[in-house]
Amino acid sequence: MSKTVIQVDNISKLYNLGTIGSGSLRRDMQLWWQKNILNKQDLNQEIRDGRKIDTNDHIWALKNISFELKEGEILGIIGHNGAGKSTLLKILSRIIKPTEGLVRGSGRISSLLEVGTGFHSELTGRENIFISGHILGMKKAEILKKFDEIVDFSGVENFIDTPVKRYSSGMYVRLAFAVAAHLEPDILIVDEVLAVGDAEFQKKCLGKMNDASCQSGRTIIFVSHNLQAVSNLCSQAIWLDRGSVRARGKSKAVLNEYLGSLHKKSWIKEFPTLREAPGNDRIRVVYVELLPHLDDPLSVIDIRTALTVKFRFYNATDNIVLSIDLLLFTLAGECIFDIPSKPEIYAKGMIEGECTIPGNFLNNGSYMFTLHFSKDTSSELFNYQECLMFDIADYRESTNWYDKWWGYVRPDFPIILKPLTILS
């Protein structure tokens, strides 16, 4: 059994908005004078103390966070912007102090909250490797030993004696990350550093982190918006939501819950009366729903999931040649497909329809459906744009490629390879 290397015990962080940030000596002296000499309470203070402390000028960035990590575990921290992820990392990195609670641990801890911390743009790559290495907590002997390896990893050998201000931004980031990647702490804290660099470099970095944990038994705490990376790298995950732990456990389960919460709401649209329903005096769409074919209703739509779109609309025109198109767009607005229905004559009244998109067809990403209604296959009756929005999560087996899979679609057509015997 491996040992616990870090224990976070009930930490909270309170930020004062305004009061200490006033930055004015006069104001603070006034407050001090009123409080300690005149024994008068500041009026704002009084109201605040009378009630809960959670008023407008205070915010609990973190509230009662507890967890433990064992040696060699990789913990992913996910959550929306402002959920407290960075605050938590800063406390663990000893940059800021918690307001309450305690963190205890064993072993050397290093944090990478940004790439290129301590880089000086006027100095050469060589100088900066030493500066950054030292700031991140490496010893001189360590840097000397790994110097060649670092230069090699960064791929900027030819420019190592050039001031880094003349580097391209890509080179700069690569060099900065190369230093960081050669840290050998017992606990590594990483924040979003993978958001930089090109795809190939990102892959290299993720691989490096994976190695660090698997081979060296390093414990890693990792914050990212790249859920793919979290799911592939991390064994454990924590979902932070407005300063509190919303879910904690195996990374797959936490991620599914997180993704589920993100988009479940927009999977169904139903309108009780025709008046409220979107449309015009010819067409009213009263119901649209996306029904993923999932065995477990809590799990998430991934690329293997078949999807059924169901819809119901009111047709206000009698004896009309009606056809509808189901269109799928990416979030960027590119059309993936346009499936038309067979044009037929319909009487006035409610019409229901459905269409199923098989699994193993779409690539992972965010998509929107649009329903388009037309008369005589040529004139538009109504275009219901972006009626359903949903995410498809990634799923991969037997690959070490962590980066975004290329292409709009990802059909599962088999490729047959046959080794040929060469006659010599």
Next chain:
Amino acid sequence: MNKESNGLGLKQWEWEIKPETSWWDIGFVELYSYRDLMVQLARKDFLALYQQTLLGPFWALLQPLLTVVTYVLVFNKIIGVPTDGVPPLLFNMIGITLWTLFSEVFLQISKTFSQNAEIFSKVYFPRIIVALSTLWLQLLLFGIQLLLLFAIYLLFVFKGQVEFNAGRMLLIFPIIANTAGIGFGGGLIFSVLTAKYRDLMSLIQLIIRLLMFVCPVFYSLSMVPEGVRWLVNLNPLSSLFEYFRFAFLGVGSLNDLHLLYSAGFMVLIVFLGILLFNKMSDKLMDVL
């Protein structure tokens, strides 16, 4: 160090992060382990100071030289401040060299938080390391200026205008340490204050300028009228300048009690500075 053991009951926790830093909790062992960083930061600042400049490190020499020339022109040639029979150039050079040490140490260390906020918000190391590296760099630059002072001094010694005494000269080391110490301690206190109250930054320039006028930098204590001499003596730096000049020239109004006052003040301000800096440095991260 925490006595409670972890899950296995075999090993104690090596470190812990608590809401408050106690006043006395100064990790000297930890500080020592960061000594490489201290040297590296000083090196970086030194290199960066003279990157893409015409004269490079010669600026460290040119700066006091130009100041001295100005002072000699203004105070000695125009106003006519007497210099106790010492060549005005040497007299001013001695004062300005020591003054530059104090003012630079004080000013640069008081910028510790405001200039390193970016790094401090991204990575942890004992913050006082930055102050120590600044002190180190300033002592190095002072060393360069001291060489220049010696060169000029020897010139006057060979001309027979002043007299060299090796025993007397040894005095400069404790004096330098004392001066740098006052700058260091004061700088630490002001680094905390200016981090919290930005408006104090402009006050520092004013303090330095005012201190210089009540300090025998370009005049000697003996020229100060009896009535206001107490004001100059109140300045803990004053006796240091008299002793420093005495070490070179053999003239000056010496008073051991005043020197003791300077030394006591230095110990006190360094002590207070370190305590305050250590106590506040984590808290300040919330307001930086």
